Amino acid sequence: MKKLFYSIILMSISLLPNLAIGGPDRATLLSMSCAACHGTDGKSPGAMPGLYGKSSEYIEDQMIHFRNDERKGTVMNRIAKGYTEADIKLIASYFGNLANK
Numbered sequence: 001m002k003k004l005f006y007s008i009i010l011m012s013i014s015l016l017p018n019l020a021i022g023g024p025d026r027a028t029l030l031s032m033s034c035a036a037c038h039g040t041d042g043k044s045p046g047a048m049p050g051l052y053g054k055s056s057e058y059i060e061d062q063m064i065h066f067r068n069d070e071r072k073g074t075v076m077n078r079i080a081k082g083y084t085e086a087d088i089k090l091i092a093s094y095f096g097n098l099a100n101k
């Protein structure tokens, strides 16, 4: 009986992290850090180039170019270096798909 009790406790503990997940997916979360400059919907309010309407391929290519210093920018080289290629793909598909919604 005791064993059953403990295994139920253990099971509920191991299920807890799953409850915490939910909310925005990883692509949305990552893209939020770009929103400060490029706007939440990729339509930047000021002098920054907008991302809205640009294709995922274009955004991904530019991020890789910034990361490898093949394209020189003021801030984007440093920013792009903070992301893995997998993250860049996720972010690029997020912004690339905005115009299709």
Ligand code: HEC
Pocket (backbone or CB within 6 Å): 030, 031, 033, 034, 035, 036, 037, 038, 048, 049, 050, 051, 058, 059, 060, 062, 063, 072, 073, 074, 075, 076, 077, 079, 091, 092
């Ligand atoms: C601190 C402000 C800032 C943040 C944060 C920022 N950017 Fe930028 N972004 C810029 C500026 C400024 C440029 C113009 C190039 C440069 O000077 O670095 C740019 C250019 C770009 C370009 C090239 C656009 C074009 O038309 O060729 C892409 C793509 C881009 N950013 C993607 C992103 C992504 C994705 C993120 C989030 C991971 C991000 N940026 C976060 C300021 C920012």
